[in-house]
Amino acid sequence: MSQNKHLQPLLDVKELRVAFGGKEVVHGIDFRIAAGEKLALVGESGSGKTVTALSLLRLVQNADVAGAATLFGSADAPSGRDLLSIPERELRGIRGKEIAMIFQEPMTALNALYTVGDQIAEVLELHEGLSARAAQAAAVQLLADTGIPEPARRARAFPHQLSGGQRQRAMIAMALACKPRLLLADEPTTALDVTVRAQILELLADLQRKHGMAVLLITHDLNLVRRFADRIAVMEDGQVVEQGAVAAVFEAPQHAYTRKLIDSHPQRDVIAVPAGAGAPPVLEATGLRVSYPVPRPGFAGWFRKGEFIAVQNADFRIAPGETLGVVGESGSGKSTLALAALGLLKHQGALKVDGRGWAVDRSSDLALRRVMQVVFQDPFSSLSPRMTVEQIVGEGLRVHAPELDTAQRRARALAALADVGLGEAQFPSLLDRYPHEFSGGQRQRLAIARALIVDPQLLVLDEPTSALDVTIQKQVLGLLQRLQRERGLSYLLITHDVEVIRAMAHQVIVMKDGAILEAGAVERVLDAPEHPYTKKLVAAALLE
Structure with missing residues (x-):
C-alpha cells in the first residue's frame, strides 16, 4: 500500500x-x-x-x-x-x-447554554492566555474569517439561533482558534x-x-x-x-x-413511461397550497396570527409508471408537499388520486388511501420496535383487506418480503423477528414490503436512501427500479440528492422556499438548467 x-x-x-x-x-x-x-x-x-x-x-x-x-x-x-x-x-x-476537531453534527457538539462567541473565546483563554475582552474580539474575527455574516451579532447568538451551515462555520472557527497543526x-x-x-x-x-x-x-x-x-x-x-x-x-x-x-454511485435505469391509452394521472395537483398560522412579532401578535406559506400554488402530475422527483434543500417545502399529497396535511387547491378528488379526514377516501403508500427516510424510526415483522408488514391488510384470515395474511406478508429480497431461507423465523435484528438496508426493505403489501399504484418515497451507506443505497435504488418495472408503480420521490434524481426520475421539480422554481424532464433540467438556483444545486452536487 x-x-x-x-x-x-x-x-x-x-x-x-x-x-x-x-x-x-x-x-x-x-x-x-x-x-x-x-x-x-x-x-x-x-x-x-x-x-x-x-x-x-x-x-x-x-x-x-x-x-x-x-x-x-x-x-x-x-x-x-x-x-x-x-x-x-x-x-x-x-x-x-x-490538534483540533470538528464534528458531524454541530448542534449536539456546541453547548446550547452558551453563546457561540463565549465558546470560541473559552478556547482562546484556555490555550492562548488571552483576556476575556481580547478573546471575545478574536472570536468575532474568527467568525468573520469563516464567512458568517454580521459576525459581531452572531457571536452573541446561541447555537439554536443559527442555521446548520452557520453552526458548522462557528465550529470551524472554534477549531481554528489556536491555529492547530x-x-x-x-x-x-x-x-x-x-x-x-x-x-x-x-x-x-x-x-x-x-x-x-x-x-x-x-x-x-x-x-x-x-x-x-x-x-x-x-x-x-x-x-x-x-x-x-x-x-x-x-x-x-x-x-x-x-x-x-x-x-456505488446510483446508475440510471429508467424505463419509458407507457402511453397509458388515456388513463388518468395517478396523482394530480392544481394550485396546491399549504400554510400554517404563526405568531406575529411584537404587540400585534396578541391579536392576530401571521401566516407561513410552506407550499405555494404547486402544479404537478404523475402518470402511471412514472417517477416524479422533488428536489430541494431543507425547508424548501418538499416533504410538506408529500404529506399534503398523502392527505396528511390540510391544504388548499385541488388534489386528484386516480382521477378522483382527494380530501383530508374523509372516511370515504379509505379506498383511495390504498392507492398511495409511503416509505420514510429512517426505517429505524418508522418501524415500531414493539412489533414483529409479521405485524409490521401485514398491518395494512388488517385495514384494507379485513376479509383475509391469519394464514392468508402471513402468506401475503411472506410474498411481499420475498419480493424485496428478504426470504425465510435467508432469515429463519423471519416473520417473528423484530426490526432491531436487521441492518439499515434490510429495515428499509421491510418498510418497502409494508408499503407494497396492499398493491398500491403510487409510492411516496421521502428521502428513502439518505440514511444508508452508499453501497446499500445503490442496492435499495436498484430494488425500487426493479419493482417499478415489474409492477408498473409510480413514485413521488422526495430527496435533496441530485444523483438519486438523475438515477430514478422521469420528471423533476425543483423547490425553494415553498415554490416550484423549475420543472421538466430530468435530462433537460439537470443537463441544461435555466433557473440560477437549479444551476447552483447541480454544481454543488459535483455533477459538472
Whole structure:
C-alpha cells in the first residue's frame, strides 16, 4: 500500500488497535500525515473510521487502545510525542491547540447554554492566555474569517439561533482558534444541505491553504474526497485495505472493496413511461397550497396570527409508471408537499388520486388511501420496535383487506418480503423477528414490503436512501427500479440528492422556499438548467 514515506510526517500512526469489552474493532492499522497534507479516511458505517480519529486524542470512553500515534514537529520534543501514552495533562495541552476537531453534527457538539462567541473565546483563554475582552474580539474575527455574516451579532447568538451551515462555520472557527497543526474533520458536511456542503468544503480548503495545516478528513462521501483530499485511506471492518494518492486510487483501485465503493454511485435505469391509452394521472395537483398560522412579532401578535406559506400554488402530475422527483434543500417545502399529497396535511387547491378528488379526514377516501403508500427516510424510526415483522408488514391488510384470515395474511406478508429480497431461507423465523435484528438496508426493505403489501399504484418515497451507506443505497435504488418495472408503480420521490434524481426520475421539480422554481424532464433540467438556483444545486452536487 502506497504511503507518503518521502515526506516528514506530522503524525505517524502504527499498529493502532481499539477494543471494547475484549472485542477488537480496529485491527492494527498504519497511516501517516505530513505537515500541510489532506488525508481522507473513507469507509461505510461501522468501518472504524470515527473510532480511529477519536482514539488519536483518547476521546473514546471504555476503550482499550494500543499501538502508537506519534506527533512530530514540537521544539521541546524533537523525537515526537506518543499521543496514546503521554500523561493526560500533557494531552489536554495538545487538544484544541495543536490538534483540533470538528464534528458531524454541530448542534449536539456546541453547548446550547452558551453563546457561540463565549465558546470560541473559552478556547482562546484556555490555550492562548488571552483576556476575556481580547478573546471575545478574536472570536468575532474568527467568525468573520469563516464567512458568517454580521459576525459581531452572531457571536452573541446561541447555537439554536443559527442555521446548520452557520453552526458548522462557528465550529470551524472554534477549531481554528489556536491555529492547530492538524485538524480532524469527522463528516463535517454530512448533516448539511448540498449547496451549504459545497460552501463548507470550499471554506475548509481555503483555510487549510491559508494556515498550512494538515487535515484528516473522516467521510463516506467519495465525491468530497475526490475534490478535497491529497491521499486516501480506505477502511473496511477495522482495517485499512488500501491507501495512496487520490488520483491513483480512483483511477486504478487495487482492493475489491475500494472498487465496490467507487462503483456505488446510483446508475440510471429508467424505463419509458407507457402511453397509458388515456388513463388518468395517478396523482394530480392544481394550485396546491399549504400554510400554517404563526405568531406575529411584537404587540400585534396578541391579536392576530401571521401566516407561513410552506407550499405555494404547486402544479404537478404523475402518470402511471412514472417517477416524479422533488428536489430541494431543507425547508424548501418538499416533504410538506408529500404529506399534503398523502392527505396528511390540510391544504388548499385541488388534489386528484386516480382521477378522483382527494380530501383530508374523509372516511370515504379509505379506498383511495390504498392507492398511495409511503416509505420514510429512517426505517429505524418508522418501524415500531414493539412489533414483529409479521405485524409490521401485514398491518395494512388488517385495514384494507379485513376479509383475509391469519394464514392468508402471513402468506401475503411472506410474498411481499420475498419480493424485496428478504426470504425465510435467508432469515429463519423471519416473520417473528423484530426490526432491531436487521441492518439499515434490510429495515428499509421491510418498510418497502409494508408499503407494497396492499398493491398500491403510487409510492411516496421521502428521502428513502439518505440514511444508508452508499453501497446499500445503490442496492435499495436498484430494488425500487426493479419493482417499478415489474409492477408498473409510480413514485413521488422526495430527496435533496441530485444523483438519486438523475438515477430514478422521469420528471423533476425543483423547490425553494415553498415554490416550484423549475420543472421538466430530468435530462433537460439537470443537463441544461435555466433557473440560477437549479444551476447552483447541480454544481454543488459535483455533477459538472
